[in-house]
Amino acid sequence: QVQLQESGPGLVKPSGTLSLTCTVSGGSIGSYYWNYIRQPPGKGLEWIGYIYYSGTTNYNPSLKSRVTISLDTPKNQVSLKLSSLTAADTAVYFCARRGVGPTGFDYWGQGTLVTVS
């Protein structure tokens, strides 16, 4: 059974950098898109970006200047860095897996709340 687990600080200062790691267990990184999505408290879902197992990345233009997603394949980990934080970046951050074609995000981490304050 594939499982995803996010980890990282729950509180970050304004103007600082958020760093999260998503550890994948029960399966490999290969042949999938690895996504980050966030959800401000009580609000909807915003896609942040993905990294393909080959290393290709694609970011939401609204965040592109501040986002980096990277892979550590031997450790089965996907990492997110988001810089120049403001209170508007306070959200639950999820990692999620997607296959190729018209498929959805089939496995998600449990999410981690990051507060910018």
Next chain:
Amino acid sequence: DIQMTQSPSSLSASVGDRVTITCRASQPISNYLNWYQQKPGKAPNLLINGASSLQSGVPSRFSGGGSGTDFTLTISSLQPEDFATYFCQQIYRTPYTFGQGTKLEF
């Protein structure tokens, strides 16, 4: 960006009811449309892939339809565990975007 608009934003229903939620894309997206269920404090759970394909393990009372710009999610007979928030998502073009959500309540 492709805008996804769901209706209604909230829906009151009872156990056993048949309910339909609609999702409209601001431009054609073929069948690159997914549906998710989210319960409070949990991650979204994938229900429907490719507009109409039921994800493995999802009960058959859930069904999806549509293509192009107009899509539906139907629950044929509501069960107590179905009261949650539902989101549509397009994966036709990045940035991937979600609908604003439909909250299904008693």
